[in-house]
Amino acid sequence: MDTRELEGFLAQHAPFDSLDAKMLRSVATAATVITFPRGEQILDAFTDPTNAVFIILSGRVDIWNDADRLREAADESLSAGELFGFSAMLTERSVGPRAVAATPVTIARVPAAAVAPVFASRPGARFLAETLLSTRHQALAAPAYSSVEELITTAPLTVEPTTPVSEVARLMTERDSRYAVVPGPDHTFGMVTDSILRRRVLVEGLPPATPAREIMQPATATAVVGESAQEAQITLLDHGSDFLVVTDRAGELRGVVAPRDFAVSPSTAGVALNEQLRRAGTAEELDTLARQAPKMLADVLGRGLPSGRVIAVYSSIVDTIVRRAIQLTFQRHPDLSTEAFTWLALGSNGRREAVLSSDVDSAVAFVDGTPPDEITRYRAVFAEVDEMLVGAGLMSDDHGASARRTLFARTNADWRAQATRWLAAPTDGNGAMMTSLLVDGRPVHGDTGLPEVARVFSDLRRHPGTMRLLLQESLSSRARLHSMRQVLSRRNDTFDVKTYALVPVVNIGRWAALSVGSAALPTTERLRVAAGSAMLPRSQASTLIEVFETLQRLRLRYQLLQIREGIRPSDVLVLDRLSAIDRTVIAQAVREVSSIQRRMANVSNYVPTADWSSTDGL
Incomplete structure (x- = not known):
């Protein structure tokens, strides 16, 4: 096959079919055409990363994407027009695949220097994202955890707030960029994206002279250089954003990354699965994808990601499953709007501490003015959401906190009023228990602001009686190796690590954060912000943090x-x-936690309540 014939062949197959004539010619000219007999190995990118991409011109090639299954049948068989080797080339790591000629085969080998610009283009990036996010290619996204700035591939496109949108669109087209950053005061940034331009200009009909500041949206997802790519990924997924703005520590813009940058990066851990979950078209597909989470967690834990970050990744995956379950369920009820409520994750997932045994606790805050009979209709649909979540393998307690129950489905005004009553009289209506549940609440759908109920409890220090009662409630779950029932029955061969070790630490962290007016959610963060008080000296907060992280691992x-x-x-x-x-x-x-619990109980008896949150320490 000569160069001209190869050009014609490439022009018929993605991602080369979108190239202009000049780039297509450069790729074809750089290619080397090679033939292989049946059974011959073409590539083993598990042993050595390749610096080229391989395009099948004729025949079939068997592909193994998992290094642990090389002795088993091939994962897939590729035919003419398909390509392989791009993941190892782009990441420069030995991430596979192994390729063997299933029939006599002819291959075009294109070196990285010639083919890399193809994948840097918008069509090429789209091809990579779609390919790497497919189930069969998950093994290609093998993570090696780096910092977020390593994901930045090009200098960010920036425009002034006064730049007309017509000029913004021209610059985005010229740079082949899907966004433009609009710098604002005090190191804030806005974003103009393809979707915003389409909606505001083409659909809504804003004039081309409209300044960028009038159509931009705040860049809510941000990261700072030095943060791990894993942390950046979680931020991006938590915000459900299309782009993540990266700044230096002084707040100056360094770059922008998108989900596809994670998909082709060696820094990936869970983003591929998250993206697939976001796109699940049916409950059955959501179920199938969600059940891949344990394998992914085992993989990233085995590759060295700290257990705390692995758990945070899992919490993000649970969030995505919940959001998609809500969307899929309400597609069957078009007369009910998903904009009428905010869905709150409670418990361990609300704190971003969910593990595989965690129940999916929830509550809902409706917009004020939602009629009671309509709330009843919504609760019936929330029960369907719960059923879909159980089908996806998530844990559920029929008697636990759930948006399908009247107690956990209220308007914002009702939540605010009820929280005020609980704060004043925590012994009424299970006020202490409800407080513990609701202050762990985190929005995963709807209004992303601080829940109304959490705003009320930020005023806890002004209610010393309630503060004391909540402390007693927090210390009531004692850390111990065996319950009295186990001792009496001589069944000491098991240990409930959640009930007798982790819950006591979680309770201390929650109460400590409330006592200093912090809205922090993760237990370790709560302990850090409350450290140094009379009730929780820094040394003891550090001990609890270490204990919690060790037991969670x-x-x-x-x-x-x-x-x-x-x-x-x-x-x-x-x-x-x-x-x-x-x-x-x-x-x-257990001994460490029990000792700290005893000390806190003693301090509460001898130190005035007003001095509990004193930062003087003891």
């Missing part, structure tokens, strides 16, 4: 082992299955 490892053995994940550890070191760690952790 052990808990996650144990649950992944249960999943691998086909056992429903649980918080009950079988002590005989733990190593001697792990058993010692648990015993020491």
Whole structure:
């Protein structure tokens, strides 16, 4: 096949079919055409990363995407027009695949220097995103955790606030960019994107002379150089944004990254699965994709990602499953609007601490003025959402906190009024328990601001009686190795790590954050912001943080082992299955937490309530 014939062939197959004549010619000219007999290995990118892309001109090639399954049947068989090797080339890492000629085959090998510009173009990036996000290519997105600035591939396009949108559109087209950044005062940034231009100019008919500041949207998803790519990914997913603005520590713009940058980056951990979940078209597809989460968690944990970040990734995945379940369910009820309510994740997922045994607790805040009979209709649909979540493998407690229950589905005004009553009289209507649930609330659909109920409880310090009662409630779950029932029945071979070790730390963190007026959600962050008070000296806060992180890591490892053995994940550890070191760690952790609980109880008896949150420490 000569160069001209190769040009014609490439022009018929993605991503080369969108290239202009000049770029197409450069790719064809740089290519080397090679033939392979049946059974011959063409590429083993698990051993060495390739610096080229391979395009099949004729024949079929068997592909293995998983290094652990090379002795099994091929994962897929590619035919003429398809390509492989691009993931290893782009990441410069040994991430596969292995390719073997299934029939006599002819290949065009294109070196990286010639083909890289193809993938940098918008059509090429779209091809990569769609390919790498497909289920069969998940193994290609092998993570190696780097910093967020390593994802920046080009200098950001910036425009002035006064730039007419016609000029913004021209610059975006010229730079082949899907966005333009609009710098604002005090290191703030706005974004003009393709979708905004289409909606505001083409659909709404704004004149071309409209300044950029009138159509831009605030860049809510931001990251700072030095942050891990994993943290940046979580930020992007939490905000559901199309772009993430990256700044230096002084607030100056450094670049912009998008989900597709993670999809082709060695920094990926979970973003591919998240993107697939976001696009799930049916409940069955959502179910199938959601059940891949444990394998992905085991993989990234095994590759060295800290357990705390692995758990944060899982919480983001649960958020995505919940959002998509809401969307798919309400598609069956077009007469009800998803804009009428905010869905709050409660409990461990609200704190971004969900593990495989965690229940999906929820509450809903309706816009004020929503009629009671309409709320009843919504609650019936929320029950369908719960059913879809259970179908996707998430845990649910029929008697727990759920938006389908009247107690957890109210208007914003009702939540505000009820929280005020709980603050004044926490013994009424299970006020202390409801407070503990609601202050962990985090919006995952709807209004992303601080929930009304959380705003009310930020005033806890002005209610010393309630403050004392909530402390007593927080300390009521004591850390201990065995319950009295276990001792009496001589059944001391198991240990509920959640009930007797983690919940006491979570309760202390929640109360401590309330006592200093912090809206922080993760337990470790709550302990950090409250550290140094009379009730929680810094040394003891540090101890609790270490204990929590250690036990969460052990808990996650144990649950992944249960999943691998086909056992429903649980918080009950079988002590005989733990190593001697792990058993010692648990015993020491429980002793540390119990000691801190006793000290807090003593301080509450002898130190005035007004001095509990004093930063003088003890």
